[in-house]
Amino acid sequence: MKKTLSFEESLNLTHKQTINYYRNYINKGLATAFGILGLNILDIKSASGCTLELSNGDKILDFTSGIGVLALGHNHKKIVDVERKFQDLNIIDIQKFGPNKLQAALAYNLSQLLPEDLEVCFFAVSGAESVEAAIKMSTMAKGREGKYFISASEGYHGKTLGALSVTDTENFSEGFLLGLPKENTIKIPFNDIQSYKEVVSKITKEKIIAIILEPIQGQIVEPAKENYLKEICEISKKNNITVIFDEIKCGLGRSGTIFSFMEYDCVPDIITTSKALGGGKNAISAMVARRKVFNKAYGSINKSTLHTTTFFGLGEGCATGIETLNIISDKNFLDKVKLKSEKTFKALNKLKDKYPKYIKSIKGKGLFIGIEFDFDNIISSFTFKKIKIPFIKNIKTVLMGSLIREYLHEHKVLLHFTNAQPETLVFLPPLIISDEEIDIFIEATDKVLHKGLINLFAKFIYGNIKFGNN
Ligand SMILES: Cc1ncc(COP(=O)(O)O)c(C=O)c1O
Structure with missing residues (x-):
């Protein structure tokens, strides 16, 4: 050997x-x-x-x-201290059968920091996985007629096949067979509300599943204009389109608020978060959905295992997530x-x-x-x-x-x-x-x-x- x-x-x-x-x-x-x-x-x-x-x-x-x-x-000292304590106490990292204390606490904390009924969490390891979770949940919540996903040109949501379907930058998707059929994904210019209105007026509303946007477009460092996200949410609500804000890069204090959409006087139906969530020491991501979206998608017991992953909120990741949120959300x-x-x-x-x-x-x-x-x-x-x-x-x-x-x-x-x-x-x-x-x-x-x-x-x-x- x-x-x-x-x-x-x-x-x-x-x-x-x-x-x-x-x-x-x-x-x-x-x-x-x-x-x-x-x-x-x-x-x-x-x-x-x-x-x-x-x-x-x-x-x-x-x-x-x-x-x-x-x-x-x-x-960061506080994050390292949490990790030490976690290890000294032999806290369990993974337990798939039965409730898990630190997962429950992190989910509760996220729900406390987010507005309205944006409060049901799914945990994973990477940002792209949380985007996959959002794509799947919004599809399931929409029902059989749902077909289209809308995202922004130059938007970035990750490189797994589903996330790549709504990513539009640097030809990262060229040469791959995408998760979502290409004809079902529509790219619109960012910060151009008229383009969104046009797409929504052209396609039967029953067919549009969701729109996914980054409140600050990471690849080109472009923040949303003042009323853009608010109008996106209003139009989407009227047309039963799920709004997903990808906060993976721009969230968690980066913009000066705990989540960057919070400055825009609107509330999406789903957010994704990751990157800074593990305090720089652990890989953890979360998708948080409105209760009503979750209920429509996976609310019943027979749908409760439709979307799962092995590394759903490892103990140490959750521990550092709890500490990170408490540090960052401090005024x-x-x-x-x-x-x-x-x-x-x-x-x-x-x-x-x-x-x-x-x-x-x-x-x-x-x-x-x-x-x-x-x-x-x-x-x-x-x-x-x-x-x-x-x-x-x-x-x-x-x-x-x-x-x-x-x-x-x-x-x-x-x-x-x-x-x-x-x-x-x-x-x-x-x-x-x-x-x-x-x-x-x-x-x-x-x-x-x-x-x-x-x-x-x-x-x-x-x-x-x-x-x-x-
Ligand atoms: C806005 C945004 N969404 C999704 C992702 C994908 O995250 P990951 O690379 O952890 O899969 C990234 C990564 O840079 C990102 O910036």
Whole structure:
């Protein structure tokens, strides 16, 4: 038999070995992309709050939050304490037959934090699973005539086949046979209420099952306009269409309220939540539905096992979920998020005025902020011919790559972007970020822009990319 690594040996892997194993046994393309973006310097020894400590002693500020998981930062003390207590007391993690205390408590807490009869929970591990649960529940609640799902262009809801059917970004679904037939999914432009009205007026209302939206569209950092979600809910209510708000990335304090839809004076029929729910230490997701939707779908005993999953609310996940919700829902915590958001927007808008040639817009909400750069301006001053670079399809991605590298290598600040909108740099820090850490980000941005983006791009491109001969 071939030898496997013990836990101790795993901890002692060198950084070089780690990169090689990642390349060979996880994902070769991603490993290449990490190299191009300069992320291979991240030989992380430990992490706490916003800070990653590297093996060479360098400290990096992590403003990616594990794409939204680390609302409370790395290894938040209260979450770690809950985990310790959980382990010291030998609390049960999984019990499939009979009621489960921590699941019951987490479900109760979610129902207390949500309005109206939005109070029946389904737990799972990943965000996509909670979206699957919402798709299935709304379908079952609608009844036999239901056929169509409506979602927004550039929306992201996960990559399992059902969730992918309502996802519309970066061609992630191309080449796959989707869970929902393509002809049953309708994409409408986000923030355009007229398009929704048109779809609803064209299709018999009995046939539309649900509309799913993110109150802040994550891939392009676009918050819903003021009355958009309210009108969506009103039109849907009149037409018996289930409204699903995907709060997986934008919820749990990110926007300054516990769930981001709460600022919009409306209540959906179902929400999905995940990412930050496990306090950055556990993978847990939840779908919460209105009681009447649940009752229609799975209310009777013979329907009670129609949608289940083995890892439905593991004990430790629920324990950290309970603690996370209690930390985040504290008014003081949320007020601080709003203040930090205001501070960041103000400072970034100042930079926009200082560098109008480079910054097109500052967008987002709460501590979910995008800096949209004017890359077209810069591209026109280069003569790009054939560029050979694995993984990267779009020259704007290359330009953003050079920015990410500059922030990381020169300013010790980790940021990210999405391929859906590569001209937008995403600032998604832990919500516990300090004012001083915000200042470091602003100062780094000022310095990056002061240096001049054209020089930066030229250095990056010539350093990383092979140009074609013809
Ligand atoms: C808004 C939104 N919905 C769903 C998902 C899918 O979650 P997961 O990757 O945990 O399946 C994500 C993940 O990024 C997301 O941002």
